[in-house]
Amino acid sequence: MTDLTALNAITTVPVKLGDRSYDILIGAGLIDQAGREIAKRAKSVRVAIVTDETVAGLHLDRLMRSLSAAGIDSTAILVAPGEKSKGFATLETVTNAxxxxxxxxxxxVVAFGGGVIGDLAGFAAGIARRGMGFIQMPTSLLAQVDSSVGGKTGINTAHGKNLVGVFYQPQLVLADTDVLDTLSPREFRAGYAEVAKYGLIDRPDFFTxxxxxxxxxxxxxxxxTEAIAISCRSKADVVARDERETGDRALLNLGHTFGHALETATNYDSARLVHGEGVSIGMVLAHQFSAKMNLASPDDARRVEAHLRGVGLPVSIAGIPGDLPPAEKLMDYIAQDKKVARGALTFILTRGIGQSFIAKDVPPSAVLSFLQEKHPK
Amino acid sequence: MTDLTALNAITTVPVKLGDRSYDILIGAGLIDQAGREIAKRAKSVRVAIVTDETVAGLHLDRLMRSLSAAGIDSTAILVAPGEKSKGFATLETVTNAxxxxxxxxxxxVVAFGGGVIGDLAGFAAGIARRGMGFIQMPTSLLAQVDSSVGGKTGINTAHGKNLVGVFYQPQLVLADTDVLDTLSPREFRAGYAEVAKYGLIDRPDFFTxxxxxxxxxxxxxxxxTEAIAISCRSKADVVARDERETGDRALLNLGHTFGHALETATNYDSARLVHGEGVSIGMVLAHQFSAKMNLASPDDARRVEAHLRGVGLPVSIAGIPGDLPPAEKLMDYIAQDKKVARGALTFILTRGIGQSFIAKDVPPSAVLSFLQEKHPK
Known part of the structure; x- marks a missing residue:
């Protein structure tokens, strides 16, 4: 009976990508069912769990027990927690392990952790033996609603975030909603920024x-569970339309161009700014900039700012602790961002809540003067 | 008139891979036409040429002049020549460049060099911005007939050769047959081993x-030019049947399982053994082992050995200068090779010249006793 109840609680979101299609399973207590779900889909495999020391301390024993109970041999590969692990050095270590x-x-290869672990382990899985089996088990809200879905993997370099990586789809995503209770409130909030993003892109009713x-x-x-499932479905829809980001998928970058620049400016120092916080500020800036360009009503920008502030997220550049480089330098970081095409800037702008679009010819001078206004010397 | 003659001399071999199809152009003096051929296929692109110091000294000016004449901006990224550049450190350097x-x-990204450059630059092109445009311009015989065709890229690690990489198809291969005159006789011979391989796999008439x-x-x-074109066509046929090596493509590994083990045993020291030499010895061993297993006639093994010795290639483990680890250690290297499946060894064996096949259940004990016989303490 317990067993049936547990099974009933699982929500399945399919990601439709032809012969690379897979399911996202979402539910409470999924870690304990991981062995069974994997064994169902892959016969007599062995598993390497890539995780960080924090997640390992909280949940690794349970996962290994679940695998073992299903007859699956596993080995754990631990990395230090935090964005600094998302670089060439740790990629080499994990791949060799x-x-x-x-x-x-x-x-x-099972990526068992937040966004950093998913991006790093997915990249390693995509290049070890030119591509191994790969499963995502996201343990942060951000990873469950965003980074574990869609096959983008990668690491950071001195030139910017996620500029090196591969498109590599997992064969299964297992999102245990219970583990989110072990996140710090700050980390949970940061993930929430990506949940709100789906409303702001094209689901105004979801935002409301x-x-x-x-x-x-x-x-x-x-x-x-409902918000996570809607988020995953939103992302899966976009990815199915445009797996390799030649078009629509860029919408998922709402808030990310400003956000990445701020993350670079704070040297990925999570004490000052984590990814979701950068996205929160970036989404507010994208709405304010759209209003300034007379594309959207300032009321919508205020509504976005009010909601994100309400949940406790930072909503302005001034909200980042410590000194930041001047607007001109932020502009440089934006120009090096991967969404630049031949000098003209590509931005995700909006005509209002849930009406985002890809703007391909944003004049760099307009962005710079907006940044100077929002971040005076 | 000169121009027309040059154009007429080009042989085109198509590689049919659906939306990843591309052409291999083979001919004398192709470097001087590179700019025109690239400009025909890609509008207003910029180019990064990845090459090594040796190739740069001999041919880089001509290539950059050809690109420039076609209105293509280019920058050169130089690495040290040799197999040691095929590792994580140089991959990071090239990707960042x-x-x-x-x-x-x-x-x-243009890979302008031999097999090392093609594998390294192709891997960097496949991961920089999660995949850039990519063209192969192979300058060694080995690269022209083998490594530049088929989309395998990769680097070596302490665990073995080519264990880390991606499948990443070029959009064009330009093979200038004139540049082969600048190779050392030893390097040319090493590439010839891969030419002979196509005859030994399934083209007995070509071997004759x-x-x-x-x-x-x-x-x-x-x-x-004829031998290079036949080789490319042979490889393209196999790759079109099995791009990701789930079946037939493994035939291309004829001689490579033994060969890789010998390369590992000599620590990739090119003064002692280069890849093609390892393949030459490996192909002779594969024929001898097949004869020992009563699969093929010893006469065929002798014929293969005689031809490869005749062109000046090494044909036995004893032909490698310096000390080698014992047969048991060679066996360890073979077991770690990527063609191992669940304990049973997969080998490319043969029923005679041009009759190679994939043998999936080769007993490790038989391989070990064969190695002990060929490489006594």
């Missing part, structure tokens, strides 16, 4: 629903 | 033709 474990092509129901998501009510 | 040049996704015509290939006669 996968090879040292003598895993074969059909065996599986979030304005009313966000407390249930934070408190672990039924709204949490 | 591509980003530092501010190339965009649609711009092109090679036995008669190999001098024309070495001397730069019309046989050279």
């Amino acid at each position: 996968i090879l040292a474990a003598r895993l074969e092509r059909g065996d599986i 629903w979030l304005e009313k129901n966000w407390r249930g998501i934070f408190d672990g009510g039924p709204e949490r | 591509i980003l530092a040049a501010r190339l965009e996704r649609g711009d092109i 033709w090679l036995e008669k015509n190999w001098r024309g290939i070495f001397d730069g006669g019309p046989e050279r």
Whole structure:
């Protein structure tokens, strides 16, 4: 009976990508069912779990027990927590550890952690033996609603975030909503910025629903699973339309061009700014800039700012602790961002809540003067 | 008139891979036409040429002049020559140099060199911005007939050769047969081992033709272009059938399992053994082992050995200068090779000249006792 109840609680979101299609399973207590779900789909595999020390301390034993109970041999590869692990040095270490474990092509790398772990382990899985089996088990809200879905993997370099990586789809995503209770409130909020993003891109009703129901998501009510499932479905829709970001997928970058520049400016120092916080500020800036360009009403920008501030997220450049480089330098970081095409800037702008679009000819001078206004010397 | 003659001399071999199809152009003096051929296929791109110091000294000026004449901006990224550049450290350097040049996704990385450069630059092109444009301009015989075709890229690690990489198809291959005159005789011979391989896999008539015509290939006669075109066509056929090596493509590894083990055993020291030499010894061993297993006639093994020795290639483990680890250690290297599947060894064996096949259940004990016989303490 317990078993059936647990199964009933799982929400499945399919990601339709032809022969690379896969399911996202979302539900409470999924870690304990991981072994069974993997064994169902892959016969006699071995597993390397890539995780960080924090997640390992909280949840690794349970995952390894679940795998073992399903007859799956596993080995754990631990990295230091935090964005600094998303670089060439740790990529090399993790890839070599996968090879040292003598895993074969059909065996599986499990990314067990937040966005950093998913991007890093997915990249390693995509290049070890030119591509191994790969499963995402996201443990942060951000990873569950965003980075674990869609196959983007990568690392950061001195030239910017995520500029090096591969498109590599997982064969399964297992999102245990219970583990989110172990996140710090700050980390949970940062992930929430990506949830709100789906409303702002093209689901105005979802944004309105979030304005009313966000407390249930934070408190672990039924709204949490619902919001995660809607977010995953939104992302899966966009990815199915444009897997390799030649078009529509760029919409998912709403808030990210400004956000990445701010992350670069704070040297990825998570004490000052984490990714979701950069996205929160970036989304507010994108709405304010759209209003300044007379594309959207300033009321919409104020509504976005009010909601994100309401949940406790930073909403302005001034909200970042410590000194920042001047607007001109931020502009440089934006120009090096990967969404630049031949001198003209590509930005995700908006005509209002849930009406985002890809603007391909944004004049750099307009962005610079907007930044100078928002971030005076 | 000169122009027309040059154009007429180009042989085109298509590689059919659906939306990743591309052409291999083979001919004398192609470097001087590179700018025109690239401009025909890609509008207003910029190019980063990845090459090594040796190739740069001999041919880089001509290539950059050809690009410039076609209105294509280019920048050169130089690495040290040799297999040691095929590792994580140089991969990071090259990838960062591509980003530092501010190339965009649609711009092109040109691999201009031998197999090391093709594998390294192809890997960097496949991961920089999650995949840039990519063109192969192979300058060694080995690269022209083998490594530049088919989309395998990669680097070596302490765990073995080519264990880390991506499948990433070029959009064009330009093989200038004239540049092969600048190779050392030893390097040319090493590439010839891969030419002979295509005969031994499934083209017995080609192997017979090679036995008669190999001098024309070495001397730069019309046989050279013919042999390169037949080799590329052979490889393209196999790759079109099985791009990601889930089946038939493994045939291309004839001689490579033994060969890789010998390269690992000599620590990739090119003074002692280069890849093609390892393949030459490996192909002879594969035929001898097949004969020992009563699969093929010993006469065929002797014929393969005689031809490869005749062109000046090493044909036995004893032919490698310096000390080697014992047979048991060679066996360890073989077990870590990527063609291992769940304990049973997969080998390319043969029923005779041009009758190679994939043998999936080769007993490790039989391989070990064969190695002990061929490489006594």
